[in-house]
Amino acid sequence: MLNWxxxxxIIKNILLFFAFSSILFxxxxxxxxxxxxxxxxxxxxxxxxxxxxDWYPTYDPPGYGIFNLLSGSIVVTIGAMVIAVPFGVASxxxxxxxxxxxxxxxxxxxxxxLAGVPSVIYGLFGMKILGPFLRExxxxxxxxxxxxxxxxxxxxxxxxxxxxxxxxxxxxPQNFRDASLALGANRLETMFRVILPTASSGIVTAVILxxxxxxxxxxxxxxxxxxxxxxPSNILKPVRxxxxxxxxxxxxxxxxxxxxxxxxxxxxxxxxxxxxxxxFADFAQQRFKKKVSGE
Amino acid sequence: xxxIKMEVKNLDFYYDDFQALKNINIPLESNKVTAxxxxxxxxxxxxxxxxxxxxxxxxGSRVEGExxxxxxxIYKENVxxxxxxxxxxxxxxxxxxxxxxxxDNVAYGPRIHGxxxxxxxxxxVIESLKGAALxxxxxxxxxxxxxxxxxxxxxxxxxxxxxxxxxxxxxMDEPASALDPVATAKIEDLIDELKNNYxxxxxxxxxxxxxxxxDNTGFFLMGDLVEFDQTDKIFENPSDQRTEDYITGxxx
Numbered sequence: 001m002l003n004w005x006x007x008x009x010i011i012k013n014i015l016l017f018f019a020f021s022s023i024l025f026x027x028x029x030x031x032x033x034x035x036x037x038x039x040x041x042x043x044x045x046x047x048x049x050x051x052x053x054d055w056y057p058t059y060d061p062p063g064y065g066i067f068n069l070l071s072g073s074i075v076v077t078i079g080a081m082v083i084a085v086p087f088g089v090a091s092x093x094x095x096x097x098x099x100x101x102x103x104x105x106x107x108x109x110x111x112x113x114l115a116g117v118p119s120v121i122y123g124l125f126g127m128k129i130l131g132p133f134l135r136e137x138x139x140x141x142x143x144x145x146x147x148x149x150x151x152x153x154x155x156x157x158x159x160x161x162x163x164x165x166x167x168x169x170x171x172x173p174q175n176f177r178d179a180s181l182a183l184g185a186n187r188l189e190t191m192f193r194v195i196l197p198t199a200s201s202g203i204v205t206a207v208i209l210x211x212x213x214x215x216x217x218x219x220x221x222x223x224x225x226x227x228x229x230x231x232p233s234n235i236l237k238p239v240r241x242x243x244x245x246x247x248x249x250x251x252x253x254x255x256x257x258x259x260x261x262x263x264x265x266x267x268x269x270x271x272x273x274x275x276x277x278x279x280f281a282d283f284a285q286q287r288f289k290k291k292v293s294g295e
Numbered sequence: 296x297x298x299i300k301m302e303v304k305n306l307d308f309y310y311d312d313f314q315a316l317k318n319i320n321i322p323l324e325s326n327k328v329t330a331x332x333x334x335x336x337x338x339x340x341x342x343x344x345x346x347x348x349x350x351x352x353x354x355g356s357r358v359e360g361e362x363x364x365x366x367x368x369i370y371k372e373n374v375x376x377x378x379x380x381x382x383x384x385x386x387x388x389x390x391x392x393x394x395x396x397x398x399d400n401v402a403y404g405p406r407i408h409g410x411x412x413x414x415x416x417x418x419x420v421i422e423s424l425k426g427a428a429l430x431x432x433x434x435x436x437x438x439x440x441x442x443x444x445x446x447x448x449x450x451x452x453x454x455x456x457x458x459x460x461x462x463x464x465x466x467m468d469e470p471a472s473a474l475d476p477v478a479t480a481k482i483e484d485l486i487d488e489l490k491n492n493y494x495x496x497x498x499x500x501x502x503x504x505x506x507x508x509x510d511n512t513g514f515f516l517m518g519d520l521v522e523f524d525q526t527d528k529i530f531e532n533p534s535d536q537r538t539e540d541y542i543t544g545x546x547x
Contacts, residue, residue, distance in 0.1 A: 176393055178349065178352075179391045179453070181380065183381075183403060184380040184381040184407065184460060185377075185404075185407045186377055197394075
């Protein structure tokens with residue numbers, strides 16, 4: 001029979017293992033990514049890989065320049081943010097400050113539910129409803145374009161932005177609001193001069209995490225972005241973001257081939273971008289916490 | 296009795312169905328300090344917040360009766376609440392400077408009310424900081440964050456911020472309860488100074504503080520104003536048994 005001290009020790013270690021397992025998974029993913037993808041950088045050269053735009057992995061001689069794919073991802077993400085940030089922040093303000101409590105408890109969960117809709121459903125919507133609509137309106141050969149992807153990703157990033165921005169605004173101490181109102185400021189002045197400036201770094205976190213959601217999204221862009229590896233000079237033309245490229249081509253790339261390595265190379269770039277987003281988001285979050293706790 | 300600045304008549308206050316204030320009648324004299332004492336939850340803070348209509352923000356709250364301010368009922372229809380709050384300033388229990396610079400904190404009110412001229416703003420900020428006995432301590436770091444100040448300094452900054460909109464009445468909700476004795480003494484000296492120019496109403500849980508700083512005192516108990524009189528009278532010879540029990544520490 002084990003005594004309680006030994007039992008406690010065993011339980012502690014089991015919990016420790018679970019706690020560390022996610023770090024273990026992350027490390028594993030990084031190792032695999034770099035092991036499979038890094039060779040392409042030495043073969044093609046990292047600058048060539050990033051900044052040339054011939055993506056012909058199956059030609060002879062092949063081209064492994066991802067510039068069009070990279071800029072496709074970036075342009076679509078920026079477009080999504082242009083749509084999602086004004087909508088998201090405005091709804092967050094409304095939910096946090098104007099909506100009576102009883103409605104807030106309905107509206108916020110509803111918006112958050114948007115995050116739970118499978119991305120293939122967004123893809124279907126973009127493909128079969130928004131696509132034909134854009135084609136009609138702009139007189140295009142196809143509605144599957146960068147614009148379509150921007151709109152869909154914008155909608156998909158909304159719940160993240162609304163939910164986190166609303167949390168940030170609500171986290172601004174009531175104190176500040178009272179102080180401002182007691183000085184004779186109206187609600188609008190209080191919102192724009194005290195509450196939003198205080199919540200700003202929290203809102204920045206919300207936007208960065210929304211961007212992370214948009215740039216990493218795969219299924220929807222695969223379905224609605226059109227898939228042509230063109231430079232995104234016109235948002236009414238198809239693009240081929242990095243995620244869609246990996247998803248579409250990995251099945252046909254022989255394991256260990258240059259093409260296979262190049263797709264892993266793209267994954268490394270994507271991973272680094274989202275890593276940077278997360279670091280920035282974390283940094284902004286720290287700043288926000290400091291601000292509202294008054295240190 | 297000197298001139299009456301604000302006069303509260305038959306005031307009732309409700310949070311939904313709960314009546315928090317019952318038929319309150321208090322005259323607030325000009326350039327005097329009126330202290331409101333009573334145990335926690337007796338309604339003294341709620342009462343204070345009816346004087347600048349800060350309770351308007353609470354969903355489901357309701358006011359009946361009158362608060363006359365220079366003979367105008369502030370609960371009359373069409374009263375400009377922004378204008379009212381300019382004239383009736385407030386200092387809160389927890390020092391609550393904005394996460395902005397010392398200068399911007401004090402300049403906040405005047406800016407909101409449309410003052411843009413830099414020299415004029417600076418003049419008001421300095422004057423207000425001097426009025427709150429803080430200027431000498433912060434004059435070299437007006438652009439530093441207000442959050443770097445000590446608790447007592449932050450509270451005096453909040454007083455300066457309130458003074459900057461040039462109010463006539465200053466409401467203080469336990470302004471020293473979060474401060475140490477030294478900072479408290481400074482605030483009390485300041486209150487004594489301020490009453491030359493302002494009508495002051497202070498809520499306090501400290502009876503000694505009420506005795507030290509106020510001219511008149513009201514004693515609240517469970518939403519009733521049990522007794523209101525000159526501070527000396529309340530502390531030396533109260534008319535109501537409950538007041539006597541409270542100030543001699545038999546409860547509360």
